Each structure stands twice: as structure tokens, then as C-alpha cells.
Amino acid sequence: MIPNVGTFFDHLIEAHAVLWNEFLPAWVAVFLAATVLPPLGLHASFRRQTLTTIALPQWAFAGMAIALALPIADARGEPHPTALLIGVLVGTAAGLLVTSRFRRESATLGVAACFIASLAVTEVARALSPFGETRLEPLLHGEVLGLTSAKLPLLAFLVVPVLVTFAERRTWLFTAAYPDSARAAGVSIERAALGFAGALGFAVMFATQALGPLITSGLLLLPAAFARHRGNVSGSAETEARVSGWLAAWWGPVAAVMLDIPVGPGVVAASVVVGAVIRTVRVRNVR
Amino acid sequence: MSRLSAAELIVVPSPGVRIGPVSFTLGPGDLLVLRGPNGCGKTTLLRTLAGLHPIESGQLAVPSTVAYVAQGPEDEEQVPLGVDEVLTLVQANDGSARSRADARHAALSDVGLEGRGARRMSTLSGGERQRARFAAALLSPAPVLLFDEATSAVDDEGEKKLADLLRSRLSTTGRIAVVVTHRPDVWTQPESTTLVLPAPSRRPR
Numbered sequence: 498m499i500p501n502v503g504t505f506f507d508h509l510i511e512a513h514a515v516l517w518n519e520f521l522p523a524w525v526a527v528f529l530a531a532t533v534l535p536p537l538g539l540h541a542s543f544r545r546q547t548l549t550t551i552a553l554p555q556w557a558f559a560g561m562a563i564a565l566a567l568p569i570a571d572a573r574g575e576p577h578p579t580a581l582l583i584g585v586l587v588g589t590a591a592g593l594l595v596t597s598r599f600r601r602e603s604a605t606l607g608v609a610a611c612f613i614a615s616l617a618v619t620e621v622a623r624a625l626s627p628f629g630e631t632r633l634e635p636l637l638h639g640e641v642l643g644l645t646s647a648k649l650p651l652l653a654f655l656v657v658p659v660l661v662t663f664a665e666r667r668t669w670l671f672t673a674a675y676p677d678s679a680r681a682a683g684v685s686i687e688r689a690a691l692g693f694a695g696a697l698g699f700a701v702m703f704a705t706q707a708l709g710p711l712i713t714s715g716l717l718l719l720p721a722a723f724a725r726h727r728g729n730v731s732g733s734a735e736t737e738a739r740v741s742g743w744l745a746a747w748w749g750p751v752a753a754v755m756l757d758i759p760v761g762p763g764v765v766a767a768s769v770v771v772g773a774v775i776r777t778v779r780v781r782n783v784r
Numbered sequence: 785m786s787r788l789s790a791a792e793l794i795v796v797p798s799p800g801v802r803i804g805p806v807s808f809t810l811g812p813g814d815l816l817v818l819r820g821p822n823g824c825g826k827t828t829l830l831r832t833l834a835g836l837h838p839i840e841s842g843q844l845a846v847p848s849t850v851a852y853v854a855q856g857p858e859d860e861e862q863v864p865l866g867v868d869e870v871l872t873l874v875q876a877n878d879g880s881a882r883s884r885a886d887a888r889h890a891a892l893s894d895v896g897l898e899g900r901g902a903r904r905m906s907t908l909s910g911g912e913r914q915r916a917r918f919a920a921a922l923l924s925p926a927p928v929l930l931f932d933e934a935t936s937a938v939d940d941e942g943e944k945k946l947a948d949l950l951r952s953r954l955s956t957t958g959r960i961a962v963v964v965t966h967r968p969d970v971w972t973q974p975e976s977t978t979l980v981l982p983a984p985s986r987r988p989r
Contacts, residue, residue, distance in 0.1 A: 543863045671873040674863040681834035681852035682874065682926060730866030730904050
């Protein structure tokens with residue numbers, strides 16, 4: 498059976514029109530997240546701090562996002578079970594920070610653990626919370642098309658400080674690759690690590706709250722994983738991660754509209770396809 | 785004018801092991817060659833000069849910024865850096881982007897790595913990587929340069945050229961350098977100072 502190419506392109510154009518006319522704020526929000534998350538994920542892998550700097554903000558800020566989405570206390574002022582959940586999350590994150598501070602784990606293992614852990618934690622939160630199905634489930638599944646234009650200025654405002662921190666990318670690289678030389682040159686390793694963790698945590702926080710953990714994790718980890726290719730130097734890997742993120746932000750929502758699925762899986766699938774295509778093209782060019 | 789001096793400096797690399805007392809004074813353009821048997825504490829002393837290891841007693845005067853080239857590649861393998869990127873990390877932000885790029889190109893050319901700026905560090909040989917790190921140190925604005933066996937994998941002829949290059953830069957810029965080496969014939973000159981560390985003294989614990 499020969500697929501009808503004309504019909505496919507009609508659907509493609511229609512999906513773009515639907516997104517542009519009806520869901521532009523959500524589309525722009527995904528682009529904003531894709532501007533900062535992929536390069537931050539890449540630098541996190543350079544710093545071999547995946548477990549601490551990705552898992553910690555994800556776990557801690559997933560808890561904060563839940564705290565913002567649900568009431569902490571009920572009408573009588575009794576503590577809400579969510580407060581306990583948040584305590585567990587923050588405690589886990591703190592324990593993670595202490596135990597893994599001086600441990601360097603495999604980046605691949607760390608990324609996989611972070612991805613699974615963040616999804617598992619948020620799914621547990623959804624299951625335990627009485628508001629899970631009504632308020633959290635759409636966020637968890639990345640159903641973000643209902644995002645209104647009223648939230649966009651705030652999102653854009655939140656992206657700016659993260660972008661500003663990229664002025665420090667040279668310091669991030671210097672302290673990650675040559676910590677002793679950097680210290681001898683008068684660079685504070687601790688300040689660089691703190692600045693990077695702050696930028697990452699801030700970006701994950703607003704992306705999780707606006708777009709949910711699925712899109713956040715997908716944009717943070719997948720473009721970075723593909724960009725960290727054998728032949729890439731850090732500058733070109735960063736560019737590749739950014740371009741991959743933008744392409745995923747473009748095609749993910751389009752695929753979601755065309756296939757009638759939530760945007761979250763669409764962005765994750767687009768990240769994988771874009772990363773695989775770019776990697777294949779690069780390998781062919783190199784050879 | 786920068787100065788680097790140590791007076792009765794004692795360093796303890798591990799409990800029961802003592803290096804020193806060591807005393808020297810270096811002024812603009814001076815080169816100190818640091819020698820001694822394996823395990824005598826050359827690296828620890830150099831790390832102390834770099835501010836990476838505490839002093840036990842004595843006096844040490846070092847500028848706040850030094851260029852330190854470690855014996856190993858530190859965590860270089862973890863970050864996929866290009867040769868040109870390594871130089872960018874330490875280069876001062878003075879001048880235009882074009883002039884800085886020209887300076888990096890010239891620095892690579894000086895150490896025999898012309899045309900390799902786009903290469904990833906991990907694809908270079910050990911000697912070539914050391915040349916790149918050497919070029920980065922020369923390009924940095926630091927008034928004091930510390931090299932810990934930084935040319936041990938470079939071929940004989942290449943190491944002689946790097947030694948000549950360093951001496952030439954010291955005399956023209958007034959910077960100070962300390963070089964840890966096991967090849968004194970390459971680095972020692974009549975005008976350079978040599979400090980030979982004895983085997984470390986061990987105190988009863």
C-alpha cells in the first residue's frame with residue numbers, strides 16, 4: 498500500500514496551523530525550555546555530577562512543584578499528606594547530596610537513574626495525592642497545550658537569568674577539566690559548582706512547573722546524551738545539543754497534535770529521532 | 785614586579801614525612817629547576833607554590849595567580865575539549881576575538897602544533913597533549929608558571945625547543961617559572977637556579 502504523501506503533508510500543515518493559532522503559548526514555552534535545558538544537561542555530564550546536579554534539583558524541585566500544585570494544609574489547618582511527601586523528597590535529596598558528594602559515578606548510569614527516579618517519584622506523588630488525577634496527571638504526561646499566554650512573560654523572564662549564567666561556561670569547563678590549574682589560577686571551584694548547580698536547579702524548577710517532568714527530563718537529558726558524541730569538542734557539542742533541543746521542541750508538539758497524544762511523549766520521541774538522525778549524519782560525514 | 789620566594793619553607797605531604805626547609809628567591813625572568821629522586825616531594829612542593837597544598841611552617845610569597853601545569857591530565861579525559869578550547873580557557877579576555885584567535889594560533893605554532901587547533905585533546909598523542917598544555921601556560925596572563933614534569937612525553941628535540949621557548953619568554957616578559965624535571969641537561973643553564981631535593985626525611989610517628 499502506497500501512503501498518501503499529499504494527505505500526510507496536509508496533516509502536517511494543519512498541525513502547524515493548529516499549534517500556531519490555538520496553542521502558541523505552549524509551543525513557545527517548550528521552545529524556551531529547549532533553549533536552556535539541553536546545554537545545561539551537557540555541562541552536567543562534563544562535570545561528572547549527574548547524580549548530584551541532575552537528580553538533586555529534579556527530586557527537590559519535583560517536590561516543590563507538587564507543593565505549589567497542591568494545598569499543603571487542608572481547610573482545618575491540618576497538615577496535608579503532601580507535606581510529608583515533600584519532606585521525604587527533600588530528605589532523600591539531601592541524603593543524596595551528602596553520600597554522593599565525593600563519589601564519581603558513570604554518567605550513563607547516573608542519567609538513567611535520574612530519569613527513572615524522577616519519573617518514579619512523580620508517579621508515586623500522583624498516586625498518593627487526592628488531587629493527583631485532576632491536577633498532576635496532565636502535568637506528568639506533558640499535556641501542556643492548555644498553557645495560557647498569561648504565563649509566558651513569566652517563563653521568558655525566568656529563562657533570562659539562566660542564559661546569563663552561560664557567560665560562565667568557560668569557567669565551568671576549566672574547573673571540570675583542570676580543577677587544580679583552575680584553583681591555581683585563582684578560580685573558585687566551589688563558586689563555579691554552586692553557580693552551575695543554581696542555574697541547573699532554577700531551569701529544572703521552572704520547566705518542571707510549567708511543562709512537567711517528562712518534557713523537562715526529555716529536553717535535559719536526551720539532546721545532551723546524543724550531542725556527547727565521540728568526535729565532538731565541547732563547543733560543537735553544545736551547539737548540537739541546542740539545535741537538537743529546538744528541533745525536538747518544534748517537532749514534538751507537531752507530532753503530538755498529528756497523533757493526538759500528549760506533548761510530553763511527543764517531545765521525548767522527537768528528541769530521540771532528532772538525536773539519532775544528527776548522530777547518523779555526523780558519523781557518515783566523519784567517515 | 786613579581787617575585788616568588790620561600791624562606792625556611794617546610795611542607796608535610798603526609799603524616800611523618802617532611803619536605804624542607806627550602807629557601808629561594810626568584811625575580812622577573814628567573815627560572816628555577818626543581819630536581820630530586822622519585823618520591824622526594826617535588827610535586828608536593830610545586831603544589832604548595834600553586835596554593836594547592838598547605839605549608840607547615842616558614843614563609844612563602846607567591847602572586848595570587850599562577851599557571852600550573854600538572855604532571856597528569858587532571859580530569860581532561862572527562863571533558864571533550866578541543867586544543868583551541870584548552871587555550872581559550874586560560875587566555876585573558878583582552879583585545880578583539882580575532883586578535884585572541886591569532887594569539888592562540890601563534891601559541892600552537894610555537895610549540896609545534898600548528899593546524900591542530902580543531903583537534904580534540906583525546907585524539908592527540910601524549911607528547912602533543914603536553915605541548916598543548918605548555919602552550920596554554922605560556923598564553924595565560926599569570927606572572928608565575930609552574931610545570932610539573934610537563935614535557936616528560938615530548939621527544940628530546942621537542943623538549944629542547946620548548947625549554948628554549950620558555951627561557952626566551954621569561955626574558956622578554958619578566959615572568960617567573962619553576963620546572964620539575966628529571967632531564968637537567970635540557971633545562972639547566974648557567975643563568976638558571978637549580979634546587980635538588982633530597983629523599984624525604986621521615987619522623988617517627
